[in-house]
Amino acid sequence: MDTLWPEDEREGPLGLAVSGGPDSLALVLLGAAAFPGSIAVASIDHGLRAEAAEEVALVERVCRELAVPFTSIRVSLGPGNVQARAREARYAALVQWAEAEGLGAVATAHHADDQAETLLMRLARGSGLAGLAGVRAATVMPASETPLIRPLLGFRKPELAAIVAACEITPAFDPSNENPAFDRVRVREHLAAHDWLDPLALAASAGHLAEALRALEWYSQLDWEEMVALEEEAPVPTYRYYANVPRAIQVETVCRIVAALGGQVSRSEAGRAADRLWRGENASLGGVLATAGIEKVEKIGVAMRVWRFRTEPPRKTH
CATH class of the missing domain: 3.40.50.620 (HUPs)
Structure with missing residues (x-):
């Protein structure tokens, strides 16, 4: 206690x-x-x-x-x-x-x-x-x-x-x-x-996995703070994400971006979207449209994957 x-x-x-x-x-x-x-x-x-x-x-x-x-x-x-x-x-x-x-x-x-x-x-x-x-x-x-x-x-x-x-x-x-x-x-x-x-050994393993999850959450917080930004010049709220971390952290950051735009998505859905974006394909998840690209980051002079997220526009009906 x-x-x-x-x-x-x-x-x-x-x-x-x-x-x-x-x-x-x-x-x-x-x-x-x-x-x-x-x-x-x-x-x-x-x-x-x-x-x-x-x-x-x-x-x-x-x-x-x-x-x-x-x-x-x-x-x-x-x-x-x-x-x-x-x-x-x-x-x-x-x-x-x-x-x-x-x-x-x-x-x-x-x-x-x-x-x-x-x-x-x-x-x-x-x-x-x-x-x-x-x-x-x-x-x-x-x-x-x-x-x-x-x-x-x-x-x-x-x-x-x-x-x-x-x-x-x-x-x-x-x-x-x-x-x-x-x-x-x-x-x-x-x-x-x-x-x-042994239930005690299995429970201990779950505890070790929980520690790993806390480490992942800690690193994903850094990823959010350092690699995600709201683009003020965009006509609609748009988040830019420089995706340069292992997939597990990408998934956490994608979930957080979708939530920031008012959507909701599971980790498995975010993972599938991250896989599409990594291949250079666009993705739609939780009412959010994500587009993939590669841009040179002036501060470090290196080309990086950049993903942009914005609320998905309403579908046209006839």
């Missing part, structure tokens, strides 16, 4: 997102021991299962016994992928809760087994570095400046379950955690069947 949320940066209690399962109940017990009188708990009912109300009630009872402030939150999900909509609604609700309660940070109970499962799932999907880095140990809440931390990434799931059992608490059981229709459950079963796959 001293690393994830340094003491001199703490400006409010620590909020804990707790579902009622063994992992999150262990988070409450550990949090109450580490920060007595300085934590608060929220439990969210997504409205997907009838048992959810009982799970929220379980968390409330545990918090009452520990004298920890508790908030129950009910959310509604929009259409689309259920798991994705539930995650979006959950974090949006946690952001509102954190702001309303003046919390200094919010913690979730992701642990080493979660991290190992996430890494294997994303490897199977061919994810890039951002995906393989898994869940970040410390980041910020979506659309917020509130720190989001995961202090249990060094714990195994059985360790957390043992903490809860030692306190004679019976955690909630979510049947979806054993439903093979979900990719994560199948990966979990595979990990359990192959003891040579």
Whole structure:
């Protein structure tokens, strides 16, 4: 916790997102021991299962016994992928809760087994570095400046379950955690069947990849500051980019330029556009038109690839 949320940066209690399962109940017990009188708990009912109300009630009872402030939150999900909509609604609700309660940070109970499962799932999907880095140990809440931390990434799931059992608490059981229709459950079963796959080692690898991602983000910030400029003389907002860095950094910079022009693009889409531009072809992505060229940079006297980005003009209709 001293690393994830340094003491001199703490400006409010620590909020804990707790579902009622063994992992999150262990988070409450550990949090109450580490920060007595300085934590608060929220439990969210997504409205997907009838048992959810009982799970929220379980968390409330545990918090009452520990004298920890508790908030129950009910959310509604929009259409689309259920798991994705539930995650979006959950974090949006946690952001509102954190702001309303003046919390200094919010913690979730992701642990080493979660991290190992996430890494294997994303490897199977061919994810890039951002995906393989898994869940970040410390980041910020979506659309917020509130720190989001995961202090249990060094714990195994059985360790957390043992903490809860030692306190004679019976955690909630979510049947979806054993439903093979979900990719994560199948990966979990595979990990359990192959003891040579060490979740702690896999989680450590995800941590190393997260460090590499931070280095990439640091260098892409330099690339943005030194190689991207808004052309003031252009009739429409136009960004000029001298693309002279490895592809992975190009992708980050292209994403940032598109965002600056009001568009939105995934890293895979930005990568395909960067490949086209590198070949000297134009590209269209996220409502932005990118054109490729080569120009001599007077300051250094060297010809470089230069890509220009501007909002794509509206298509003519008849």
